[in-house]
Amino acid sequence: xxxxxxxxxxxxxxxxxxxxxxxxxxxxxxxxxxxxxxxxxxxxxxxxxxxxxxxxxxxxxxxxxxxxxxxxxxxxxxxxxxxxxxxxxxxxxxxxxxxxxxxxxxxxxxxxxxxxxxxxxxxxxxxxxxxxxxxxxxxxxxxxxxxxxxxxxxxxxxxxxxxxxxxxxxxxxxxxxxxxxxxxxxxxxxxxxxxxxxxxxxxxxxxxxxxxxxxxxxxxxxxxxxxxxxxxxxxxxxxxxxxxxxxxxxxxxxxxxxxxxxxxxxxxxxxxxxxxxxxxxxxxxxxxxxxxxxxxxxxxxxxxxxxxxxxxxxxxxxxxxxxxx
Numbered sequence: 434x435x436x437x438x439x440x441x442x443x444x445x446x447x448x449x450x451x452x453x454x455x456x457x458x459x460x461x462x463x464x465x466x467x468x469x470x471x472x473x474x475x476x477x478x479x480x481x482x483x484x485x486x487x488x489x490x491x492x493x494x495x496x497x498x499x500x501x502x503x504x505x506x507x508x509x510x511x512x513x514x515x516x517x518x519x520x521x522x523x524x525x526x527x528x529x530x531x532x533x534x535x536x537x538x539x540x541x542x543x544x545x546x547x548x549x550x551x552x553x554x555x556x557x558x559x560x561x562x563x564x565x566x567x568x569x570x571x572x573x574x575x576x577x578x579x580x581x582x583x584x585x586x587x588x589x590x591x592x593x594x595x596x597x598x599x600x601x602x603x604x605x606x607x608x609x610x611x612x613x614x615x616x617x618x619x620x621x622x623x624x625x626x627x628x629x630x631x632x633x634x635x636x637x638x639x640x641x642x643x644x645x646x647x648x649x650x651x652x653x654x655x656x657x658x659x660x661x662x663x664x665x666x667x668x669x670x671x672x673x674x675x676x677x678x679x680x681x682x683x684x685x686x687x688x689x690x691x692x693x694x695x696x697x698x699x700x701x702x703x704x705x706x707x708x709x710x711x712x713x714x715x716x717x718x719x720x721x722x723x724x725x726x727x728x729x730x731x732x733x734x735x736x737x738x739x740x741x742x743x744x745x746x747x748x749x750x751x752x753x754x755x756x757x758x
Contacts, residue, residue: 434452434453434454434455434528434529434530435450435451435452435453435528435529435734435735436450436451436453436493436525436527436528436529437449437450437451437493437494437495437527437528437734437737438451438453438491438492438493439480439490439491439492439493439494440490440491441490442480442481442482443480443481444480444481445477445480445737445738445739445741445742445745446738446742447480448480448737448738449491450735455530456530456531456532457504457532458504458505458506458509458532459506459507459532460506460507460508461506461507461508461509461534461535462506462509462532462533462534462535463502463504463505463506463509463512463532463533463535463538464502464503464504464505464530464531464532464533465498465500465501465502465503465518465520465530465531465532465533465538466500466501466502466503466529466530467498467499467500467526467528467529467530467531467757468499468500468501468547468551468756468757469498469499469500469547469548469550469551469754469755469756469757470495470497470498470499470526470527470528470551470734470754470755470757471497471498471526471548471551471552471554471555471584471728471752471753471754471755472495472740472741472744472749472752472753472754472755473496473497473555473556473584474583474671474673474744474745475496475671476494476495476496476527476741477741477744477745479494480494486698488524492524492525493524493525493526493527493528494524494525494526494527495522495524495525495526495527495528495531496521496522496523496524496526496554496555497519497520497521497526497551497552497553497554497555498519498520498522498526498531498533498551499517499518499519499520499541499547499548499550499551500517500518500520500530500531500547500757501514501515501516501517501518502514502515502516502518502538503515503530505535506535509535510535511535512535512538516538516540517540517541517550518538518539518540518541519538519539519541519550519551519553519554520533520537520538520539520554521533521537521538521554521555521708522537523537527734527737527755528734529734529757536705536708536709537708539709539712539716542716542719542720543720544719545719547756548728548731548754548756549725549726549728551754552584552726552727552728552751552752552754553715553726555697556584556585556587556588556726556752557588557592557715557724557726558697558701558708558711558712558715559585559588559670559695559697560585560588560589560592560646561588561592561711561714561715562695562697562700562707562711563589563646563668563670563695563697564576564589564592564593564596564598564644564646564668565592565596566700567666567668567693567694567695568644568646568666568668568693569666570593570596570598570643570644571596571597571598571643572596572597572598573597573598573599574598574599574643574644575598575599575601575636575637575640575641575642575643575644575662576589576593576598576599576600576601576642576643576644576645576646577600577601577602577603577633577642577644577645577646577657577660578590578593578600578601578602578603578613578618578646579602579603579624579645579646579647579648579649579653579657580603580604580648580649580673581602581603581604581609581610581612581613581616581618581621582604582608582609582610582612582613582750582751583648583673583749583751584749584751584752585646585648585670585671586602586604586613586616586646586648587612587613587616587726587727587751587752588724588726589646590602590613590616590617590618591616591617591723591724591725592718592724593617593646594616594617594723595718595723595724598643598644599619600617600618600619600620601618601619601620601621601622601633601636601637601642602614602616602618602620602621602622603621603622603623603624603629603653604621604623604624605623605624605625605747606623607623608750609750610622610623612727612729612750612751615727616727620632620636624649624653627656629656630656630659630660631660633660634660637662640662640663641660641661641662641663641665642657642660642661642662642665643662643664643665643666644665644666644668645657645660645661645665645666645667645668646668646670647667647668647669647670648670648671648673649671649672649673649674650669650671650672650673650674650675650676650677650678651672651674651675651676651678652674652676652678653674654667654669654678654680655678655680658680658684658688658690661688661690662688662690663688663689663690664688664689664690665688665690665691666690666691666693667690667691667692667693668693668695669692669693669694669695670695680692726751726752727750727751727752728751728752728753728754729749729750729751729752729753730743730748730749730750730752730753730754731753731754731755731756732753732754732755732756733755733756733757733758734755734756734757736755737755740753740755
């Protein structure tokens with residue numbers, strides 16, 4: 434089968450498009466013939482050696498896939514060949530086939546296509562964990578979502594609305610703000626203009642945002658601490674801006690605010706049943722029409738470096754997906 438290999442830390446064009454033997458599932462595993470694989474910003478960081486998880490060389494990146502089970506290992510129950518599934522491989526997704534633990538695949542909800550299924554797993558799980566479990570977002574509260582046109586931003590806006598929050602979204606262009614509006618954001622702000630901080634205060638009647646969802650870091654994080662409500666929760670999702678920010682402790686004290694880490698992968702490792710519970714809740718929201726992954730960019734698998742370049746240059750709205758014949 435064909436796969437992408439990373440043999441040393443590199444830029445996307447440094448990966449190798451290689452022919453390897455078809456992997457065989459071991460006990461408790463299944464093999465999925467992939468039809469789609471979704472990109473995440475951390476995929477780029479991982480091949481550059483800048484991500485907190487550093488697999489041994491050579492490795493294949495890719496953490497979200499959808500496809501059909503075509504082989505089942507010993508001792509697997511609840512899965513069979515031919516099942517249409519989405520999965521959390523934790524790597525090895527940018528390939529024609531991927532081995533996964535059987536408890537890391539879930540049947541694709543009715544009406545969801547391959548690209549949407551690949552675009553769903555991590556971003557919606559992350560945002561559900563962030564908003565429901567870490568922030569305890571309540572109906573009627575103000576939610577500020579940064580990078581509202583990104584994959585995680587898209588999922589956070591949709592889930593915020595599903596939970597009954599009033600959503601303000603930021604992004605860096607008119608096109609991206611329009612995308613955030615389509616996801617359900619009620620108010621739209623360009624974070625290239627520092628005045629967005631004052632606009633958040635105006636929109637919320639001087640209160641500030643109860644929950645701030647920040648996958649950007651850098652200056653956006655710094656300014657967020659100036660427009661958060663008393664008792665608010667500032668969610669640390671990631672650092673797409675490239676700079677890991679710091680905060681003066683006295684600001685946390687004076688605002689009675691919480692700076693809350695959101696590391697979904699670490700939580701799942703400590704709570705193995707969490708993924709299945711959350712996936713069930715997300716499937717219900719899909720069935721009710723409250724969430725819908727939007728895929729704006731589609732590439733063939735062999736053009737992964739070009740897709741990564743587009744993602745790194747902020748050209749993608751929602752999710753970018755590789756299709757695999």
